[in-house]
Amino acid sequence: MLAKKQLGQFFTTNSDWILQGLEPFIAGKNIVDPFAGAGDLLHWARRHGARSAVGYDIDESLTDGKNIIHRDSFALPPQAEFIITNPPYLYQNKLQDNRLLAQSRHTDLYQLALEKMMESIEGIVLVPINFLSAENAKYIRQIFLEKFAIIKANYFTEPVFADTSYNIIAFYYRKKLQQAEIMAIDFTLYRGVAKNARGLARGTPQAERRSAGATKNARGLDRLACGGAPQAEMHGARATESIPAVAQAADAVLANSVAHAAKIETKLTVFRRHNWQIGGEFLAAIRHYGNRLQIGRLEEEDLHPGNYAVRIAYNHLNCRKNIHVCETDYNIIKNNIMLLKAIDTGTKGGQIRLEDIRNYDCDALVSIKTSRNQINLVVPLYIGIKEQEQLINLFNRELNAKRQEYYSLFMTNYRDKNRKRISFNFAYKLLNYLYFSHLKAGGENRLNRQNPAKRTIPASHAAESQRNPLPTGIRPPSSLSAN
Structure with a gap:
């Protein structure tokens, strides 16, 4: 039986x-x-x-x-x-x-x-x-x-x-x-x-x-x-x-x-x-923007040795160490501060959110391929630190407002204690939605005017970029490949 x-x-x-x-x-x-x-x-x-x-x-x-x-x-x-x-x-x-x-x-x-x-x-x-x-x-x-x-x-x-x-x-x-x-x-x-x-x-x-x-x-x-x-x-x-x-x-x-x-x-x-x-109307608005900015995440395979010192957290915020990376890696790390926590912890202050990685006494969180919770986001270089700080506030405010409006029911359940999770792709698209509809008036036109030298798209995001192709001449986030 x-x-x-x-x-x-x-x-x-x-x-x-x-x-x-x-x-x-x-x-x-x-x-x-x-x-x-x-x-x-x-x-x-x-x-x-x-x-x-x-x-x-x-x-x-x-x-x-x-x-x-x-x-x-x-x-x-x-x-x-x-x-x-x-x-x-x-x-x-x-x-x-x-x-x-x-x-x-x-x-x-x-x-x-x-x-x-x-x-x-x-x-x-x-x-x-x-x-x-x-x-x-x-x-x-x-x-x-x-x-x-x-x-x-x-x-x-x-x-x-x-x-x-x-x-x-x-x-x-x-x-x-x-x-x-x-x-x-x-x-x-x-x-x-x-x-x-x-x-x-x-x-x-x-x-x-x-x-x-x-x-x-x-x-x-x-x-x-x-x-x-x-x-x-x-x-x-x-x-x-x-x-x-x-x-x-x-x-x-x-x-x-x-x-x-x-x-x-x-x-x-x-x-x-x-x-x-x-929450279908909210989710449809996010899907409309896709991942046009080609936001990605920092992974261990993206790092290359060099002479520039950085302090990283390896796959977990409590596992911090000092390493040396190449100049390209250093610049990307120093210019990306957004830390995504994609799963509720079950505690009052542990809901899904964006935070500033610098608040954890490190420059970056380096995740492994199988990470499903915390990642360090990588955005185009023209989105500076000030704009990222604004995006952190917008992301948390918008997500919390929608959680209250829909009692968090538009999100996927995760184990016990009424915990929820979001996919990384959902976070990427929500940030695109906030960037173009809230942060930048005419942001899509600005995106189309940019024409920096192209850089490699991380393999982990190739499928997503094929579904939402980047407008011609736009620089995707770096895969942190060496110069």
């Missing part, structure tokens, strides 16, 4: 917390869950007035032939007007057997699951927030949101499942009566997960499991379905008979849980012309 994580299974043992506010949509409906797991969502639906509720699952150990039926819903999607499900999600590079996704246009199992639900009329689903924010979810957004409108959604800034770092969104969708260019979603954002709700996500305490009927046999099923994984790693009891009692435990602590989590209610607006992507 496949391990739970290879099935993409993350069980919904804290349904009341995740689905609060969505209860009215379920009353009187005939419900189908094509990826039912242990049946948590089916029990939630029955408790909140569903007329009927039946589930299907590929994991035969979870089925009883009545409430949950053995079935591969990817191969044979059930017909249903109302679907409620927490579909499997697992990115393509984490799948041992990628045949399902290889035969599709999707990069994650949840995307394929959503496509299999396209014949429904309405439903409630739990999927990663990347569905509304990631570039690699563009195709599923296009086909799903052309047909359906998201009416109401809950988003959680912390993982609600113990065995995955995914941040999820739970939303109610309904088939559109007519096509629209704008979608305004009733959006509730929960900052952090309440202590008790998080406890339920990790599985109820042992005493509660015993009172909930989590018998020795049920624990054995846990281990079997999860490839021998320890019981403590599971999402509560998996045996069907234990779920109602676990759900009652969830009800008992829900009110207390709500009191411990910050809650923001707003309208989230997305646009068809921007592929229904959160």
Whole structure:
């Protein structure tokens, strides 16, 4: 039997917390869950007035032939007007057997699951927030949101499942009566997960499991379905008979849980012309400029020995040393002060930002090819130190403003603590956008008038420069090749 994580299974043992506010949509409906797991969502639906509720699952150990039926819903999607499900999600590079996704246009199992639900009329689903924010979810957004409108959604800034770092969104969708260019979603954002709700996500305490009927046999099923994984790693009891009692435990602590989590209610607006992507209008403006300045980064292979002393940080700001480089390298290093931190640290002052490398008692940060966090940017020589200082302030101000406007949802999640990351290409393009639209009136005309001697484009940026060719006669950032 496949391990739970290879099935993409993350069980919904804290349904009341995740689905609060969505209860009215379920009353009187005939419900189908094509990826039912242990049946948590089916029990939630029955408790909140569903007329009927039946589930299907590929994991035969979870089925009883009545409430949950053995079935591969990817191969044979059930017909249903109302679907409620927490579909499997697992990115393509984490799948041992990628045949399902290889035969599709999707990069994650949840995307394929959503496509299999396209014949429904309405439903409630739990999927990663990347569905509304990631570039690699563009195709599923296009086909799903052309047909359906998201009416109401809950988003959680912390993982609600113990065995995955995914941040999820739970939303109610309904088939559109007519096509629209704008979608305004009733959006509730929960900052952090309440202590008790998080406890339920990790599985109820042992005493509660015993009172909930989590018998020795049920624990054995846990281990079997999860490839021998320890019981403590599971999402509560998996045996069907234990779920109602676990759900009652969830009800008992829900009110207390709500009191411990910050809650923001707003309208989230997305646009068809921007592929229904959160922050799409901002991202489109940045993409328009591309990397016309051909901003790059300083890497170890760019340095060449010489007689000019510099103090560098090697791949990490705490690893500083003195070296000697050639004159060309020296001039480039001394004329590039922008340090990019591309990943949130999880601390209050550790958000993504640009800083002045000189504040770290060194002249430059030299990164390796595989660096994904901190890099020293290299810009054209006509962008001087004063302008770079202005760009640092503009970058931080603009990024922080957009993070507040969109609750950071236009950015990619990075591990835990609601951390975000940006790609280096995104940073390059944002700086181009700021340079031409904010810092330099008529900056593009000025760019086209420049005609310095050409220098080598770093190999690491060749692909980007082909996509966004530099106007004729413009000097790209140096690869720091020797004279």
